[in-house]
Amino acid sequence: MSITLINLLNYITWNVDPEIFSIGPLSVRWYGLLFALAFIFGQRILTKIYVAEGRTEGDVDVITLYMIIGTVIGARLGHTLFYSPEYYLSNPIEILKIWEGGLASHGATIGILFALWLFSRKQKFDYMWVLDRIVIVVALGGALIRLGNLMNSEIIGHQTTVPWAFLFERLGENPTVPRHPTQLYESLSVFFLFVLLYWLWKKYKSALPKGLLFGIFVTALFTFRFLVEFLKEDQVAKEATMTLNIGQILSIPLILIGLFILIKVWQNPKPALPGGRLEENSKA
Known part of the structure; x- marks a missing residue:
């Protein structure tokens, strides 16, 4: 691992090895570790939230399984x-080779959303109550996963002269140029979103209007994603001829x-029933 402060008025040299260690053919990478930590920390926080609102740890175990499957399949297909x-x-066989990389946050x-709809239907939960709580831990997970992208020196930004620019030595460019650390921008922004959402839940809990946390999360996350895409290099060649890139196009409907x-x-603030119970006579 090498992180060298060459000159804070110029750039930061980034030369972190994506691999933490290896034993024979088995290797442990930063991205995989941070991806796993996203679910581990998320489960702990969600357990605290669910227990505080009268649900059980068993509910969290079940929803975590739905989340893992939905995230991995959705991100890969996306x-x-x-x-x-x-x-x-x-x-099509290449779709299964997830170990070769290639996950999309919009697909995730x-x-x-689909996995949690299935969970809510099966377990008799209010779908929006589930979404309002899950976005808290999804925000934290997103921050950790974007750090994983930074460790991989991937999803980089355009060349820049800002003093906090990163020189990604592992890209092998010649000459190497300082770039926007867009992974770090996204990681920090989503972490602050996590802090905001958790604070709102901590302060108001079940008194929160149903849909508020989910609405804030989706609007803020994908608005920032839309804006930061202007600073990123194209992910695929065809984006070079597009006015808006694929990430921006996919963000627009989610912002809306x-x-x-x-x-x-705002028009009709209505708290969910305690513990995310379905309203009487409503369908699962």
């Missing part, structure tokens, strides 16, 4: 279908959904 559909549809979002939910909350 990458293959949103960014390189021609290749993966022609080579869709996968999580978040705004729609916030408007509905």
Whole structure:
């Protein structure tokens, strides 16, 4: 690992090895560790939230399983279908090679939403109550995963002269140029979002209007994602000819959904029933 402060008025040299250690053919990488920690920390925090609102640790165990499956499948399918559909549809077996990399946050979002809908339907939970609480830990998980991208020296920004620019030595560029550390921008922004959402829940708990936390999360997360994309290098070649890149196009409907939910909350603030119980006579 090498992080050298060459000159704070110029740039920061970043030369972190993505691999922490290896034993024979087995290697442990920063990205994998941070991905796992996202679920471990998330489960602990969600357990605290659920128990405080009258649910059980068993509920958290079940929802964690749904979350893991929804995140991995959604993120992988999102990458293959949103960014390189021609290749993966022609080579469908490659979709299964998740160890080779390629996960998309927008796909993960869709996968999580669908998985939690299944969870809520099966376990008789209020879907929006579930979403309002899960976004707290999803925000923390997103911050950790973007740190994993930084450790991999991937999803980099455009060349820049800002004093906090990173010189990613492992890119092998010649000459190497300082770039925006867009992974760090996203990680910090989502961490602050986590702090805000957790504080709101801690202060108001079940008195929160249903949909407020989810609306704030989706609107803030994907608005920032839309803006930071202007600082990023293209993820795939076809984005070079696009006015907005794929990440921005996929963010727009999610921003609109978040705004729609916030408007509905403002017009008719309605707390969920204690413990996320379904309203009488409502369908699961």
